[in-house]
Amino acid sequence: MRCDGILVTMDKRRILILCLVAVGFGGLCDALLCNCTTSQCEKNGYRCETTGACMASTSFIEGQEQHMRVCIEKEKLVPPGQPFLCLSAEGLLKIHCCYTDYCNSLDLKLPSVTVRPDAVLMGGWGPMELAAVVAGPVFVVCVLVLLGLFLFQHHQRAYGHRQRLEVEDPSTEHLYLAKDKTLQDLIYDLSTSGSGSGLPLFVQRTVARTIVLQEIIGKGRFGEVWRGKWRGGDVAVKIFSSREERSWFREAEIYQTIMLRHENILGFIAADNKDNGTWTQLWLVSDYHEHGSLFDYLNRYSVTIEGMIKLALSAASGLAHLHMEILGTQGKPGIAHRDLKSKNILVKKNLTCAIADLGLAVRHESVTDTIDIAPNQRVGTKRYMAPEVLDESINMRHFDSFKCADIYALGLVYWEIARRCNAGGIHEEYQLPYYDLVPSDPSIEEMRKVVCDQRLRPNVPNWWQSYEVHAHIDTCIFSTTCLQTLLILILLVLINFIGTTILSYIVTKALKCIISLC
Incomplete structure (x- = not known):
């Protein structure tokens, strides 16, 4: 009986040992073998063992893809089912966790890297580039703000000027x-x-x-x-x-x-x-003047000798008054037109001229000897620009320079009028000055070449010398106060040379003498 008991006890011990061995081998079978790229794994042949998971990752660092393979312990796989350590970051980090031996040997790709080149650029920028990126928009915003303030102030000043053009008592409106x-x-x-x-x-x-x-x-x-x-x-x-x-x-x-x-x-x-x-x-x-401009009038009609003198004297009279300074408490500053031409002179019902379009005019204050003028020297119509305006030699600080330029333009207007003068049934068709020397819309360079370099002037036909006018000059009355300006040169041509030919002196003197003098 005793031997039987000993045998039974021996069998129980064997069974217990076998169970313990089985359990031990079972634990060994749960361990994973993974690829490992860290320096700690070098002594193990770049392999590691874990009870958790194998992980492969690809990250984008300094413009290059970096690959890494490691083991993750089981206690770090939280929360279960979707561990934080296994989550990817789109475009920057790709992570893959797996649970079989050497399952992390694959190379992961970042597909979004190719569609986001800005990530590459940003990764390669240095401090100077980043500073430029930040400072650029700030500078643009500052410029826009300053420009807005300037425009606002200009608008306010212009509005204030309009309001101050004249201030009167509205109660006098009925007057x-x-x-x-x-x-x-x-x-x-x-x-x-x-x-x-x-x-x-x-x-x-x-x-x-x-x-x-x-x-x-x-x-x-x-x-x-x-x-x-x-x-x-x-x-x-x-x-x-x-x-x-x-x-x-x-x-x-x-x-x-x-x-x-x-x-x-x-x-x-x-x-x-x-x-x-x-x-x-x-x-x-x-x-309103129904005849329109002198340009329109001369295109439609020829003029008699009396009509020519009337147009010429009235245009000179208007320009003389414009140029003249009137002193006193109710005085007037001298004004230069700067865009005188036949299109800017109107023909009144009585067939005299009225100078119009003063938008480019400048005023001269003799007390302070100042000229209110924009800095641009080239203004007006290129065809009528004086030589000193074309070659930019005009003295912008002296008012007489602007008056001379006006007189040059008036001489060209006289040439237009004289061409349409019907004397003895002979008259020319209407043409603009220099029509035969420059194209219809000449450039500054083309006009400078003709007027300054070649020193050419509008052609004066020989037949203009053939007609006397002393019987007609007496019909023209002109105020001597207009002789106070440089237009005295033109007016003396028209008034003092009675007995000579009007066409000779209007054209020859006004165009050759006065134009070359100014």
Whole structure:
């Protein structure tokens, strides 16, 4: 019986040992073998063993892909099912966790790297590049802010200038705009007013806003010219686009210069800005002359010798008044036109001239000897530019330089008039000055080559020397006050040489003597 008990006990011990061995081998079978790229794995042949998982990762560092393979312990695989250590970062980090031997031997790719080159660039930028990227937008924003402030201040100044063109008491409006007052009455009041500076600002606005536009009669670089009606009379309305506010303001300012009104300068009536909420129109209202410009008139009609002298003297009279300075408390500064040409001279009903388009004019204050002029030396129409303007030798600090340039242009206008003079049934067709020497729209360089380099002037036909005019010159009356400017040279040609030929002296003297002198 005892032996049997011992045998039973021995069997139980064997079974227990076998179970323990089985358990031990089972634990050994749960371990994973993984590839390993870290320096710690070098002594084990770049292999590692774990009870957790094998991991392979690919990251994008300094513009290059970096591959790594390691073992992860079981306790680090949290939370179960989707461990944090196995999560990828799109475009920057790709991670793969697996649970079989050597399952992390694969090379992972970052497909988004090729579609995001900015990540490559950013990774290769140094401090200077990053500073430039940050400073660039900041600089642009600062410039835009400063530009906005400048434009705002300019707008405020321009608005203030418009408001200060003239300040009057609105209670006096009835003195100008009585219900029975016609346009002719208003023009008479303007021509006989003491100041000679035009209507008060509030009256100008009232007139401008009661005008009915009739038809368009011209176009230019500034905008359009319309014929309008006001209380039964015709007026000319020059409409500037909002982009030409400076030109509109300048011309209105010049026209309202004290003592500027003259029978041979276009009569100014009103200036106003009309805003309907979506666009703004800038109006300049003046006398209407049905013949249009001297350019239009000479294209349609020839002129007699008397008519030629009348046009020439009236144009000189208007320019002389423009140039002349009137001293006193109600004085007038000297003004130079700077864009005189046949298109900027109007023909009145009595066939005399009225100088118009003063938007480019400059004023001279003799007390301070200053000229209010933009820094641009080249202004006006290239065909009519004086030699000193074309070659940029004009002295911008002396007002006489601008007057001489005006006289040169007037000489070319005289040439246009003389070509259309019908003397003995002979007259030329209308042409612009230098029509045979330069193209229809000449450049500065083309005009400088002809006028300055070759020193050519408009052609003077021989038959112009053949006609006497002493019987006609007496019919022309001209105020001697206009002789106070440089135009005395032209007027002496027309007045003092009675008994000689008008065509000879108008063209030969005005074009050859005066033009070359200036």
